[in-house]
Structures are given as structure tokens and as C-alpha cells.
Amino acid sequence: MLTKHDNRHGASSQQIVDNLYKNILCGALKPGERLAEVALAEQFKVSRGPVREALRHLASMGLVTVTPNVGASVRVITQNEARDLYEFRTALESEAAFLAAQRIDDLGKERIARLVAAHADTMSLHPVGAYAPQHGDSDFHSLVAHLSGNALLIKALTQELYPQLVLLRRQHQNVQGRGQVALVEHQRITEAIQTGDAELAALLMRRHLQFSWQALVSQL
Structure with a gap:
């Protein structure tokens, strides 16, 4: 269900982007779900122009698919697209780890020691569970990037x-994480970064x- 917007004069295109962005990433709007311009225009009390602009912006971010003569929907990421994302991620994050070290x-x-220790404490409560992805400042990979x-x-x-x-994870919520294994890998990357071993940090990442x-x- 979409977050309500009570601006009597209508939302701006950026406000529509922010609202849809949040609802897509939290799972309120699911992969494949239709984003009808007319319904969104009514919800946000605007003409279809700002809605269309917002959908185009979200499409440029890779979160929405706009199909001519069909309309917009929350993006469904194919396996080939997921592979491309992971290859791109691997290239960027290995360099980020190198530079961080x-x-x-x-x-x-x-900061990184405290973060990994907090994740270890969380995992100790659910030793056979998945490594739950974090967000913002609580995310290991985001911290390494910064x-x-x-x-x-x-x-x-x-x-x-x-x-x-995040959208890919929402699409495959039944896929199990690697739990303790991922945590150990994070700990080893952290050690390499802390000791300034850039080559090792990049390799481990x-x-x-x-x-x-x-x-x-293996689970798709």
C-alpha cells in the first residue's frame, strides 16, 4: 500500500519520486506491480505530467520499467541483469576496499570494527539464519564505500x-542468505582494511x- 500524501495542492515530481522510491525499496510496491499514471495522478493530486516525469526518473535509477503503449511497473530483474549488477558491483567494491585500506x-x-562486532552480536542470536542486509550507515558495504x-x-x-x-532481494525473498559464512568474510575484509593490506582487501572483497x-x- 502506498504511503499517503496529504498535500492539498498536489505533490511535486520529486515528492512522487521519493514516495515511490521508499515504497519500492520497502516492498510495499512489489516487482512487476503496475504503476498506473492516472491512479498515481489522482493519489498525488497532480496532472499526469509530474507522474510521468517521476516514473522516468525512477526508470533511470533502474527501479521502474516503462514500456511504450503498456505503461510503467516496478522493475523485475532478470537473471542476466542480476549477473551484470553483481559483476559491476564486484569491480567497484573491490576497488573501494583497496582504497579504504x-x-x-x-x-x-x-567505525568498521564496531559495525562488524554489532553484526556478530546479531548473528549470535540467530546462528543458522541469513546475514540480514543493513541499510545506510549500518551497512558494511556502504561503510567500505565511504x-x-x-x-x-x-x-x-x-x-x-x-x-x-535491494529491489533484487525483494524479488527473491525466498532465497536464503549465507549467514555466518558472510560474517566471517566481512571480518576478514575488515582485518585487511584495518592493517592497510590493500591488495588483500580487494581480493577478499x-x-x-x-x-x-x-x-x-544456485537458489534461483
Whole structure:
């Protein structure tokens, strides 16, 4: 169910983007669900122009599919598209880990150690469960991206790639995570970053994401 919007004068295109973005990533709008312009225009009290603009923006982010003469819907990611996302992610995140190991300071070392320790505590409560993906500052991969200190890498990963990966997880909610195995891999990457071993950090991140992809494919 969509989040309500009570602006009597109608929503702006950006407000529509923000609303749909949140509802897609939280799972309120599911992969394949139709996004009818007329219904959205009525909901947000606007003409179809701002809705169409918002849908085009979300399509450029990889979250919506717009089909001529059919309309818009929440994107369904094919296996080939998922593979492309993971290959792109592996290339960017291995470089992010490399740069993080070169540039990390004492505060960064404390942040990543505290984060991984918190994840270990969470996993200890559910030792046979999946490694639950986190969001924002609580996400291991987002933190590594920020520790890279490269603004273009950070933008490409956190703003362009990660939302699509969240959508992919929403699409395959029955796929089980790797739990303790993923946690151990994160811990090893963390150690390499903290000790400044850039080559090892990049290698471990690459292997971690390749294993993650193999586990996903085996269950699709």
C-alpha cells in the first residue's frame, strides 16, 4: 500500500519520486506491480505530467520499467541483469576496499570494527539464519564505500547500484542468505582494511561477492 500524501495542492515530481522510491525499496510496491499514471495522478493530486516525469526518473535509477503503449511497473530483474549488477558491483567494491585500506584512519578503523562486532552480536542470536542486509550507515558495504574516500565510487554504489540490489532481494525473498559464512568474510575484509593490506582487501572483497553471486544463482 502506498504511503499517503496529504498535500492539498498536489505533490511535486520529486515528492512522487521519493514516495515511490521508499515504497519500492520497502516492498510495499512489489516487482512487476503496475504503476498506473492516472491512479498515481489522482493519489498525488497532480496532472499526469509530474507522474510521468517521476516514473522516468525512477526508470533511470533502474527501479521502474516503462514500456511504450503498456505503461510503467516496478522493475523485475532478470537473471542476466542480476549477473551484470553483481559483476559491476564486484569491480567497484573491490576497488573501494583497496582504497579504504590505503586511506583508512583511526576513526574509520573504529567505525568498521564496531559495525562488524554489532553484526556478530546479531548473528549470535540467530546462528543458522541469513546475514540480514543493513541499510545506510549500518551497512558494511556502504561503510567500505565511504571509507574509500572516492566520491564517484560512493555515488555509483550507494545511489545507483545498491537500490537495485535491494529491489533484487525483494524479488527473491525466498532465497536464503549465507549467514555466518558472510560474517566471517566481512571480518576478514575488515582485518585487511584495518592493517592497510590493500591488495588483500580487494581480493577478499572480490571473492566475497563472487561467493554471494554463486549462492544466489544456485537458489534461483
